[in-house]
Amino acid sequence: MKAEKQNYNLHIRVNIDESNKNEFISTARFFKERYKKKIIVYPGFVDGIEGCKLSDCLLDRKKKSQFLIELYKEHGVDVLGFYPDDYRYECPVRSPYHHVIGPNGEFYKCWNDVGNQEKVIATLDKGVINPILLNRYYVAGDPFDDKKCIDCIHIQTCGGGCPYLRIQNEFENKNIDTCDLIKDNLEEYLEIHYERIIKRNE
Numbered sequence: 001m002k003a004e005k006q007n008y009n010l011h012i013r014v015n016i017d018e019s020n021k022n023e024f025i026s027t028a029r030f031f032k033e034r035y036k037k038k039i040i041v042y043p044g045f046v047d048g049i050e051g052c053k054l055s056d057c058l059l060d061r062k063k064k065s066q067f068l069i070e071l072y073k074e075h076g077v078d079v080l081g082f083y084p085d086d087y088r089y090e091c092p093v094r095s096p097y098h099h100v101i102g103p104n105g106e107f108y109k110c111w112n113d114v115g116n117q118e119k120v121i122a123t124l125d126k127g128v129i130n131p132i133l134l135n136r137y138y139v140a141g142d143p144f145d146d147k148k149c150i151d152c153i154h155i156q157t158c159g160g161g162c163p164y165l166r167i168q169n170e171f172e173n174k175n176i177d178t179c180d181l182i183k184d185n186l187e188e189y190l191e192i193h194y195e196r197i198i199k200r201n202e
C-alpha cells in the first residue's frame with residue numbers, strides 16, 4: 001500500500017525539560033516539513049513521579065503552562081490539550097479492564113510501576129497477589145474526598161489530576177502537584193480555546 005493511501009495519524013512525543021525545551025520548535029518543524037501530513041508532534045513533559053524535589057531541569061506546573069501558551073502564541077503551534085472539550089474517561093489505574101503486562105507476565109495497574117516487584121498486582125499463574133494495592137488503586141486518592149478539589153472550579157475538567165500521583169501522596173508521604181495546567185492561566189487558556197474553535201469551524 002502506498003504511504004499516501006494509508007489511513008492513520010502518527011503522534012510523535014518529544015520529551016521536554018529545561019535542557020531541551022528551546023529545541024522543541026525546530027524538532028516539530030523538522031518532522032512537519034519532512035513528512036507534511038498526518039503527523040502531530042507534541043511536547044511530553046518529563047516529571048519526577050517519585051515526588052523527589054524538582055531538579056533544576058524539570059518544569060513545574062506554571063512553567064509547563066507558560067511553555068504551551070508561548071508555543072501557541074509565538075509559534076502558532078497548536079499542541080494537544082488546551083482547554084479540554086470533554087471529560088468522560090477514567091484513568092486505567094481505576095479501571096478493572098486495563099492492565100499493563102510486564103515481560104514476565106506480571107500485571108501492573110500503571111506503567112509507572114513496571115519493574116517494581118512490590119507493585120505487581122497479579123501474575124498469570126497465581127492471579128491477584130496484591131489485593132490491598134489493587135483495591136487502593138481502584139478507590140483511593142478520590143478527589144471527592146479532598147476538600148481542596150471539591151472547592152475547586154476546575155474539578156469537572158481536571159478530575160483531581162493523575163490518580164496514581166494522588167495515591168502516592170496519600171500512601172507514600174509524597175507531595176506531588178496534581179493540579180491542572182489550566183489552573184494558573186485560565187483566562188489565556190479560554191481565549192486560546194475560543195480561537196481554536198473559531199478556526200476549526202471556519
Ligand code: SF4
Nearest residue numbers: 149152158160179180
Ligand atoms: S486543579 Fe488541583 S485542586 Fe483543582 S480539581 Fe484539579 S487537582 Fe484538585
